[in-house]
Amino acid sequence: MIPAEMETRIVRYGDLKPCKTAFIDAHTPGSDQKENFTIIGGGVSESPDQHVHINLPHGFNIGAAGQPPKCRNSLHSHRTAEVFFVLKGRWRFFWGRWGTAGEVILEEGDIINIPTGIFRGFENIGTDYGMIMAILGGDDAGGGVIWAPQVIGDAKDHGLILGANGKLYDSKKGESLPEGIGPMPLLTEEELKAYPELSPMQVVGFGVRRYYDMVAMAQKTPCLVIGEKGIIRDKPGFEVGFLTRDSSSADMHQHDRPSVLMPMKGHWKLKWDGGEATLNPGDTASVPAGLMHTAVPAMTGEASLFHIVATGDPAGATWSGT
Incomplete structure (x- = not known):
């Protein structure tokens, strides 16, 4: 692309x-x-x-x-x-x-x-x-x-x-x-x-879930915040992941569904097969299904990012508190 x-x-x-x-x-x-x-x-x-x-x-x-x-x-x-x-x-x-x-x-x-x-x-x-x-x-x-x-x-x-x-x-x-x-x-x-x-x-x-607790959980590998095996165990039709500078990787990967990257702290370099772009806090990037990509911090300092991808679960009522 x-x-x-x-x-x-x-x-x-x-x-x-x-x-x-x-x-x-x-x-x-x-x-x-x-x-x-x-x-x-x-x-x-x-x-x-x-x-x-x-x-x-x-x-x-x-x-x-x-x-x-x-x-x-x-x-x-x-x-x-x-x-x-x-x-x-x-x-x-x-x-x-x-x-x-x-x-x-x-x-x-x-x-x-x-x-x-x-x-x-x-x-x-x-x-x-x-x-x-x-x-x-x-x-x-x-x-x-x-x-x-x-x-x-x-x-x-x-x-x-x-x-x-x-x-x-x-x-x-x-x-x-x-x-x-x-x-x-x-x-x-x-x-x-x-x-x-x-x-x-x-x-x-x-x-x-509190920000700095998620930072601590994402020191070595990305933290799955919401999902069937997440720290919030739920199946709302999507998963929410969280990564930091320490858990980011330059290795390219892809998803079989569109995914979304939303930086929370710091500047991130989104790289894909064909180009790259810098993402800042408040930006929202939609990555097409099947596109090889990765995201890594672009500058020194604190860096964190939320990652969302759909799952095969129905997007209906989930946890009801009962």
Whole structure:
């Protein structure tokens, strides 16, 4: 593959195109300053304004959320896995019907695999603009977002209505639901019983791993963070690996599915059969299936990188906490 072709599969952090109207809480005070990024795959945005950087099937989606301090993402759920790692800032993740079942604070490099089927939200509690990178299971990411009922009610009070077709309509712009399309039905009290109120021990013990613990585990060989044999034992339809300077190798290898490289710290040299490119923290590189490649640190200093590849497992509900 010539460098020009490979460059089309590399999304640079500085080239990310945000959408500020991606979800139903885009006008709700406290959530109205967030930016959503869809990097690989169709994502779960409810807005036609969402830009998709790489619209190729990988078996999973890659996205990101950027938020200023004190900005939060409202309570929602997914039918497939949702994994985050903190690229920049300090973040509070919370969960439960009202967001009060538990919470955990994540620092830069920390990762969380949120159990499928619980309401979850997150907030930037740092002092500067923060960014979290997201991996969603499946090519269609489970068909969209399931919102806690109060989120839909709050959004309507501020001019946004979510149609049963999964699209947003903004009354502030004179928009209304099209003929024959009703509003998205609210979950009933009986349906809400299917969304467990997991304890902090269940969520944190299962799905949170700290950056420097992963660094220690990846001293000699890459660390499998999420996978059937990972330090987070789960089968969400993809595996997440982690490597550092000490566990990187110049040996070329290939995968039978597309893989994704996401640097966390330092500068990395991605080399493939036909060229090379430098990756920086926040960049996302999609490597085609069957392409011989490797990644090694390009400079001295701390260097770490997340690696994602799809597996043959179905991208449905995984660990439920029960």
